[in-house]
Amino acid sequence: MMTVKLMQGNEAVVDAAIKAGLNFFAGYPITPSTEIAELCSEKLPLIGGKFIQMEDELSSMAAVIGASLAGAKAMTATSGPGFSLKQENIGFASMAEIPCVIVDVQRCGPSTGMPTMPSQGDVMQSRWGTHGDHPIIVMSPSSVKEAYEITIKAFNLTYKYRTPVILLLDEVIGHVRERIEIEDDPNVTNEKFNLPDVNEYIPYKNVLNGVSPFIPFGLGYKYHVTGLAHDEKGYPTNSTDVNERLMRRLLGKIENNRDDICVYDEKIRKDSDVLIVSYGSSARACKESMKMLGEAGINASFFKPITIWPFPEAHFKEISEKFKYIFVVEMNNGQLYLEIDRLVKGFGKVIKVNKFNGEYLTPQYIYEKVKESL
Amino acid sequence: MASELIKKYYRTDTLPTIWCPGCGNGIITSAIVRAIDNLNLDRDKVCIVSGIGCSSRASGYLNFNTLHTTHGRALAFATGIKVANPSLTVIVITGDGDCAAIGGNHFIHACRRNIDLTTIMFNNSIYGMTGGQYSPSTPSMDKSTTTPYGNIDRNFDMCKLAMAAGATYVARSTSYHVQQLIKLIEKGIMHRGFSFIEAITMCPTYYGRKNKKGDGKEMLKWQKEHAVSVDNMKKFSKEELSDKFLIGEFLNIDEPEFTEKYDKMINSLKVNSDDK
Numbered sequence: 001m002m003t004v005k006l007m008q009g010n011e012a013v014v015d016a017a018i019k020a021g022l023n024f025f026a027g028y029p030i031t032p033s034t035e036i037a038e039l040c041s042e043k044l045p046l047i048g049g050k051f052i053q054m055e056d057e058l059s060s061m062a063a064v065i066g067a068s069l070a071g072a073k074a075m076t077a078t079s080g081p082g083f084s085l086k087q088e089n090i091g092f093a094s095m096a097e098i099p100c101v102i103v104d105v106q107r108c109g110p111s112t113g114m115p116t117m118p119s120q121g122d123v124m125q126s127r128w129g130t131h132g133d134h135p136i137i138v139m140s141p142s143s144v145k146e147a148y149e150i151t152i153k154a155f156n157l158t159y160k161y162r163t164p165v166i167l168l169l170d171e172v173i174g175h176v177r178e179r180i181e182i183e184d185d186p187n188v189t190n191e192k193f194n195l196p197d198v199n200e201y202i203p204y205k206n207v208l209n210g211v212s213p214f215i216p217f218g219l220g221y222k223y224h225v226t227g228l229a230h231d232e233k234g235y236p237t238n239s240t241d242v243n244e245r246l247m248r249r250l251l252g253k254i255e256n257n258r259d260d261i262c263v264y265d266e267k268i269r270k271d272s273d274v275l276i277v278s279y280g281s282s283a284r285a286c287k288e289s290m291k292m293l294g295e296a297g298i299n300a301s302f303f304k305p306i307t308i309w310p311f312p313e314a315h316f317k318e319i320s321e322k323f324k325y326i327f328v329v330e331m332n333n334g335q336l337y338l339e340i341d342r343l344v345k346g347f348g349k350v351i352k353v354n355k356f357n358g359e360y361l362t363p364q365y366i367y368e369k370v371k372e373s374l
Numbered sequence: 375m376a377s378e379l380i381k382k383y384y385r386t387d388t389l390p391t392i393w394c395p396g397c398g399n400g401i402i403t404s405a406i407v408r409a410i411d412n413l414n415l416d417r418d419k420v421c422i423v424s425g426i427g428c429s430s431r432a433s434g435y436l437n438f439n440t441l442h443t444t445h446g447r448a449l450a451f452a453t454g455i456k457v458a459n460p461s462l463t464v465i466v467i468t469g470d471g472d473c474a475a476i477g478g479n480h481f482i483h484a485c486r487r488n489i490d491l492t493t494i495m496f497n498n499s500i501y502g503m504t505g506g507q508y509s510p511s512t513p514s515m516d517k518s519t520t521t522p523y524g525n526i527d528r529n530f531d532m533c534k535l536a537m538a539a540g541a542t543y544v545a546r547s548t549s550y551h552v553q554q555l556i557k558l559i560e561k562g563i564m565h566r567g568f569s570f571i572e573a574i575t576m577c578p579t580y581y582g583r584k585n586k587k588g589d590g591k592e593m594l595k596w597q598k599e600h601a602v603s604v605d606n607m608k609k610f611s612k613e614e615l616s617d618k619f620l621i622g623e624f625l626n627i628d629e630p631e632f633t634e635k636y637d638k639m640i641n642s643l644k645v646n647s648d649d650k
Contacts, residue, residue: 045643050457050636052453055479058450062453066452067457070454070458071459089447222437222438222440224433225441227443235385235434
């Protein structure tokens with residue numbers, strides 16, 4: 001069964017999160033993510049869930065981790081400057097393997113920048129904002145419908161891989177209203193695992209997929225959680241060997257499961273030597289500009305990563321080899337461009353098409369930039 | 375008795391602790407354990423949350439649900455735990471740097487909310503783990519590695535701050551007055567609302583050495599000689615009290631507790647939705 005609704009991107013994230021089991025939200029108001037907090041404050045208590053407006057972004061992220069450890073499905077939402085403040089505790093969630101979803105509705109930066117203007121300037125912050133090598137999953141939808149579907153996927157992945165999942169919206173997707181069709185019964189994997197014997201549970205053991213089951217506090221499994229390098233039981237260690245095993249497992253659980261984690265959309269044409277790569281709201285503008293290019297006799301192919309980190313590396317390398325020109329279109333000064341350029345080094349010309357002044361990318365602008373570069 | 379408590383409540387495979395000889399953290403940790411034992415709490419429902427620093431390592435040694443968080447953020451993590459699952463007894467272990475400096479904002483807001491957490495602040499007047507820098511509770515003109523000419527900052531009375539910010543149970547004791555400390559922690563845990571217990575302790579390695587306060591034993595003696603019970607303070611003149619500090623229960627009042635108010639709100643919404 002399907003339900004048809006007119007919905008904003010931020011609203012779709014909240015509705016999907018609740019469908020996926022969200023019952024705890026902690027946040028601090030910041031434009032353009034605020035509707036997510038406001039809607040959670042209205043909707044969660046009605047289903048017995050909790051919303052708490054914390055004193056700042058640092059404590060919001062901390063409370064989300066605490067709530068997740070206490071058995072809640074937990075989420076927070078923010079925008080650029082607030083995302084920066086959450087980074088220390090996002091690193092904690094990566095290290096201590098606490099499931100949680102962080103929504104960043106990007107606005108124009110750096111610093112406080114232009115709060116109501118769109119941007120895709122947090123692509124690198126979402127990957128490397130916290131310190132140290134660490135696992136992370138980042139997904140960026142380009143429509144309200146996709147925001148809904150990807151939010152559900154985010155909750156599934158955060159539990160499957162015990163790693164924070166970041167939903168990277170841009171202001172356009174956060175605020176645009178679209179008609180969407182929602183499946184009444186989305187694919188929420190509430191993985192029910194058999195609870196192991198209390199004495200046998202080892203919270204950080206390297207098991208299937210590199211992930212030991214996550215068991216919340218209060219059920220009798222009294223274990224230690226820390227952001228320090230730790231052994232399989234969670235006890236702090238200064239052993240470089242133990243830390244090496246830990247780091248290889250943490251990074252490996254994402255690296256080795258790219259095929260399961262990576263979602264993308266593509267339209268590859270046989271007769272084309274131009275590939276356009278884009279994501280988020282920019283990808284929408286690209287589709288229109290491709291029609292304009294077609295009318296001018298240029299058949300362009302298209303690739304849209306929905307999972308940005310980890311990037312679908314092997315697949316992209318394979319498809320990109322045949323293109324003479326690869327355009328990377330984004331609302332920043334070329335962040336995903338760096339990744340694409342690294343991947344295709346030696347066999348393609350990578351050209352960036354950007355805006356980073358707070359304006360969104362129009363089909364006309366993209367069309368002209370592509371045309372003048374060929 | 376002590377060895378039975380160790381077997382029952384400590385993760386013996388994590389011992390010995392990393393604390394220096396003469397440190398008071400072990401005494402305060404054992405006071406927390408004795409308070410839990412006296413109250414006969416269900417260990418599976420006790421959650422111990424700590425920040426960063428010497429004292430905050432205590433969580434790792436104790437066999438409960440334990441969470442060692444980021445610097446200063448223990449109260450914010452603990453708030454998430456308590457709101458998500460109010461059936462858990464949440465005890466927060468923090469140091470004076472962790473709680474009063476980097477965690478200061480979280481502290482005043484946890485007090486303001488009157489959320490049912492019991493916070494025990496180990497106050498050794500110094501940042502121990504990073505090697506002896508001054509903290510917000512280092513007395514004025516004392517020396518540390520970052521106040522080589524004496525500390526010109528004024529030091530913080532965290533009990534007064536807790537009371538002003540809205541905590542509903544506030545007390546102070548020392549690592550010398552262990553029996554009193556155990557009782558105060560018990561009362562703090564049983565109190566419905568935000569409880570703050572300051573435990574004055576000693577760091578002979580950094581604070582003591584820099585300020586010629588002697589070894590751990592000498593510093594315990596200092597605590598004994600300089601602590602004045604809040605019940606007896608009227609017997610002392612203002613002059614006599616000038617180099618002393620007060621111990622005992624400063625505040626114990628009933629105010630609505632955050633998670634109870636939340637549950638009431640949720641229940642009232644259910645009634646309303648049934649009406650529709």
